[in-house]
Amino acid sequence: MSSVLGVSVGAGAVRIARPIAGDSAETAAFDVQAVPVGERRVDELTADVIGAVLAADSRISATAITYRDENHARAIRAELARRQFTNYELVPDVVAALEFLEYSGELQGFGTVALYDLGASGLSVTVVDTATRQVCFTERTSDISGDYLDSLIREQQIASGRIAHPPDHTGLAALDALCREAKEQLSTSNAVALPSTEGLVLLSQENFEALIMLAVESSARMTRDVILRSEQPVQAVALLGGCAQIPLVARVLRRWLGVPVTVPAAPDTVVTRGAALLARPVMARPAPAPFPAAHDSAPAAPAEPAQSWPSGHRVAVEKSGRRREISLAGVAVGALVVVAAIGITLGWGSQVLSHDSQRQDAVTSSVPVTTTRPAESTTVAPTTSDATNESLAAPQPHSYATTTTEAPPTTPGPNTITIIPGLPPVIVPTIPPLFPAPAAPQ
Template sequence: MSCSLGISTGSSGVYSALVDTDTSTNAPGAVPAETRFVSADQANSNVGDLVRASIKLMTTQVTDGSEAPRSIGVSYRTDDQLASIKSSLSRSPKQVRAIPEPAAVHAYLAETGKTERYDTTAQVDVGDQGLTVSVVDHTGEVLHSDRIDALAGAGIDRALVDFVTEKAPGHLRRYTDAELLSARCHVAKEQLSTATKVTIDLPVDAMAITRDEFEAIIAPDIERAVTFIREVVNGSPRPVGAVVLIGGGAHIPAVRSAVAAAVDLPLVEIVEPETAATKGAALLA
């Protein structure tokens, strides 16, 4: 099997994907990949170091010698991320190609054929620290890009923590470990993308949260986000044919439906929207 390694960078960690590039054995439009996630924390938050750790993980532990990736691509969002990646890999013997994230996403979409009918698309990245809208033409050129702090995954987690803390009786609030509660709220947020009700374990008792409650919590943030998306799409230098939702926040049903209603354009959905740039980076590598 021929494979390439793709890595995408984010504030909460980096995704890695070993992508099968043997087109003779792959189904048309398929991008077979094995993915991993290396999480950032207080002791390990430097993007470049996380990328280096991911390369080591994917080339020495996930594969054997016969399946080592022939090439490596790393997508980045900002100039600061690019500088950090170059610094951490400056002494690496492996050749790594740095790729702007919108270009990596475009490569993945082109490979899958999901956007082939559109001359221009708007990539809406709902990430951990905010939302980015990038208008990209059919060649992968970024025509315009803008960012807002709405719908940040970390902010949604904090809002859910505040909701649980306020709803819980006083004695539960007093004895709840803040870090543990935050982690459990993060998991609950992800589960509510597919479930209509979840339970969060607390020290003395458990608390149920419904999807309706969750959507009410994030409703103001969604409204702010879709207003921003609409402005960017309407102000695009070229007419936008479709909107592509990527990033972890793209899993939230209320986000998908609100964006679709706001822009009145076809909405391109991806099975694993958080790994689109990762797989695209591998393809471009």
């Protein structure tokens, strides 16, 4: 008979959950074990625990491992690949927690909930939609944690004078473990007394709650802020993690949030048991297709209509394209010739044909030239050689003032001057004398 394995990877311990012999994962009855992390790396310890369980129980056909974030998953995946483990899947711890809480009926009737997970290394608050299992908002802090609460107990015991300060790191770690045990016992009792080599750890429930009140209220304030930032109608809060067993935590959250607060049985193993419920055997994947050879990568043949075109039609199309290019070139050359002829007519020819790149560009004439013709009158403004070059590249349109009647031809006279042969003569107007001639004597 096959079995499954659920693994949750925490900062303080690696927990595994297996269905009790003779039952399946759907019965929700599990054999849960925890392995403290200590000074070891979490990913290495996780691989060691999984390898030991698989070697001891050959019936396990599927393994599900939870992770907190992408960096956490990447480290676990790399270590398992180094050990050549393949028959496993990684699932988010939020999804695993929802899987077990929905199965156990803790969240029945709630659409949007907040998961308050207070563990050894920190607090995570996540707002999630139970129907779609989509995370709406999440936030994590290490300001409050199980280790921080343990340190509060340790400092209080040392300050009371009953416990001497440990002389080395080993003694300090042993005292922290003793304070952690006292915290866990206070979840079900009113007082605890634990002997140690450094003295007696003595703590009551009242003193413990007064000691951690500020930290718990700070966590409640953070939970409220996360719910407000998520902009979702949170209907309930579920407490997870080892510190969720502290009675003060649920009381403070109910007072601060005003919504139902549920604490499942053994909240520190909810994620582990949810992982066991999600464990599925990895299906055999098809072999990847072979990489195509060089001849397989040749372009495909054209469509059938393209193949039926005669080759002569292609040649005719190419020739037509060449003729179009030639005709366009001829039009461009003809435009340049016309522009040059206009420039020569207006007196620019000598400058255009003999323009020297080393000559300083200057104004060719400071006085406008006015030309009068029988049917048109054109006034040419002064220009420069740069303007001449631009007119050759893109000739500017000229405006002509046309008349409906033609003037009679001008007969040559004393005031008629021929400037350019072949063009109409220019009539120079007679300028009246500045001072009038004296009148003849009577």
